[in-house]
Amino acid sequence: MARTRVERQPAASGTLLVVLVGLGIAFLLFMAFLNVVKSGNLFTEANLLYAALIFYGGAGALYLGFGVTGTERYVRYASLATWAGLLANTAAVAHRWYVAGHPPFASVYEMLLSFVWTLAALTLVAEKKYGVKVIGTVTMPVAIVGVVLMQLLRTDVHPLVPALQSTWLHVHVSLAMLAYAACALSFALALMFLIQDKMKTETFLAGTSLAVTAGYAGILTRFEPWGGLSVAAWDAAEKQDMFLSRGVRLFVTIPDLGWLFVLVALAVAAPFVCYLLAGWRNDERFYALANRAVFVGILAQILALGAFLARANGSYPSLDADGLFPTKLAASPFVLSGLVGGIFISLLYLLLLWRRTDLERLLPSADALDQITYKTIGIAFPLLTLMIAAGAYWANRTWGAYWSWDPKETWAAITWLVYAGYLHMRITRGWRGRRAAYFAILGFAVVMFTFFGVTYLLPGLHAYA
């Protein structure tokens, strides 16, 4: 049905979007140029990042256009825009490296800079080498969110505290970035496999609903009495997190926001409940209800994001320390990225719901995707191993112990064990296809928890990242 519609659509409708995006890029570049002429300094990091943002934005619009309409020529222009964005991004990374005198891995800002770069590069690799064209639909919005987030973070080159002055740090962090990027790729490929493996759209509905609910549950672990929501305090002047002591973040409580977040969590959990009811009562009508609930959930999430943005500016008390502490919009980039990520996941589900046949036509075959997923994990696993070993060696040189069961260390080990389990099941038990794909998804969920959850929820030595 959808396929015939695409075939009926003439390619002419594609020109409009290309022209619009092109005009948009040109306009933004022109405005930026006027700004540069006024300040007289062309190649600053901020300008380069701005250029990268513009190009990534254009690429994202085109990839989305491709995902929605299936017009092949969008991809060509989207790749071009991604190349241009990557170029600007590379220049920004190089500039940063040159100014700071160390590879850009020391602060959250610098790591995001590197992460976005890796993501854009991997997108191009996946597209050119493996022919996974729609992957930009997923990665480019993430890159855009990353660049926007960078604008909120502390950008000045700040010197390294003594513990971070080590070559092993750079080895450790770059390996971590590569390994996590490979895990993310394997996750995306496993999802695509599930699409090609004719997994029911309703199952995706349940999965996305669960994932978003889990995100809100994570945020709500800091639900305080009287309906407050605690977020990590943010030093607005310094643009950095505040710490009570080493590794212990200072949390401030925003009143009443907690109740709203509970309501939103219920709204995003509703499609999952509908899914369960449909299975239990064996009634297809619940699926239609679930799809409506997704819309309500998206609206609720936008409401939550708006409320958070409105309330995050101000001074709030902390339960752990006396006094009021100011927070800013950027307060807790973790919560912010969680909220944006939730909306994004729900929108991806809508894309699947409406354009499934087009997606199936554009993706490689299920077998090929299964093989590529396995290969990606074959790259990620040795990288994870080396990352842990380099981290242990660094810890041994700095703290005098190669392993101290710090939460981040423990979770890195858990990640490693999960992927080790995947490899054993695949090699000795011949797990292929769906079960392997589930395992790859589980692995990435653990990676995300290690990266965000541990940093945000559990105290420990890894206060730097």
Next chain:
Amino acid sequence: MAGHTRSSSRRIWQTLSAVRTGIILLILVVICSAAGTFILQRPTTDPDQMQRAYSPQTLVWLDRIGLTDVFHAWWFVLLMGLLCLTIVAASIQRFPGVWRFFARPYRRPDSHFRAVLPVQKQISVLDAEQALAAAHRVFQKQGLRPQHIVDDNQVSLFAERNRFSLLAVYIVHTSLLLIFLGGIVDAMWGYRGFLALTNGQQASQVQLQNGTTRALPFTIRCDGAGQENYADGTPKRWWSNLVVLNGGREAQRKQIVVNDPLVYGGIRFYQASYGSNGELDKVMLAATPANGTGAAQEISLGLDERAQLDAQTSVRLVRFIPDFVVRDNQIYTRSNQPDNPAMQLEVTTKKAQAPALVWIFPQFPDVAHDNKSPYNFKFRDLRMGYFTGLQVSHEPGQWLVWAGCIVMALGLATAFYLVHMRFWAMVVRDERGRPALWIGGSANKNRAVFEQRFRRLIEEVQTELKQESQARASRPEASLASV
């Protein structure tokens, strides 16, 4: 009876060596370690925080089950031990089969094998021996080392690459055991402790994490320590000059900084912290005679140190308060930082019976002096005492751990990126009874790439055969002779 015990021990062995057991243990380890990150752990949390986080009832139970120190609880150690056992058992159980495959490679394909091998090609040839020679040359050109296998008066070719990669799994598992062994060695014989030294101080025992002390086989002395700051005031570098004294002799001397420890006799000293200990090192003062005759003298005093001002008079520093505050008519110090220092001097003259006591407040220079003192004192500068915090550790097992890491990296690289490929070539009779060159190949991973490689090999063999027949055609007498 004997049969019964044998069967039950066999069943235990089978359970231990099953992949399923390993996976179940893996899941248990994952669950327990995750619990250890969510529940506050005693070794890294101070007791007050534990009290605040859990109710006394809960805490008693958590302690009893060992959940407040998961990673040192007996059941966690047992779990890890069982995991090691399953790795060993599974490796031993599978080893004979793999070893047979490794030690006695399948060199000569029989007809059944030829029938089922997925990657193969049959080329019609004129002459059996020359075809085999051509295949031999092409194999060599591809960097393979073909072996001639003679059996039943028939010669066939066999070549392989990276047979070693068959054993990669064992390399990885051995490396894991090495790392565990290193951890066990450190848990049994290693220790970690802390040592705080001030300038010139020496120590021969360290405070361990469990509260006990442990004697070092030598003495360590601090000959100075310091901090360097960035322009914005954040610390850039901490350093300490350490000297190892062994049997009274200086055995080693090194300036350590964060990330660069001193190692002596397997014991490592790390720069961990640096700070003021609230004690005075030296205060610098200017003393001028109260009657106005004579120049100012610069003196520097430590606590309880005496300085001679002239033949009659001497001064002693009797009291130093880093952060002076008076509350309820008592003098306190608010902190160890010299934010509002105050010091009391005792000026003794031979003429006077009682010494004069003088307070000095550098923050409030206008506070009136005791005019019984024959000297007026002016504050110049002060230097606080500091301590350098050293992390001390003895980890004899760490070399096993590093060796394990390197072996594991090599093992994983072998397992994932080295492809064991095999090629066979022999002359067979096709269905019409004419000679044909049969070439087969197999690879244990990355089949798509291998098939391309195999196709290239076949093409080369075909061109080689064609060139040969052309060469023969240009030499008719030779071809006649062969007919």
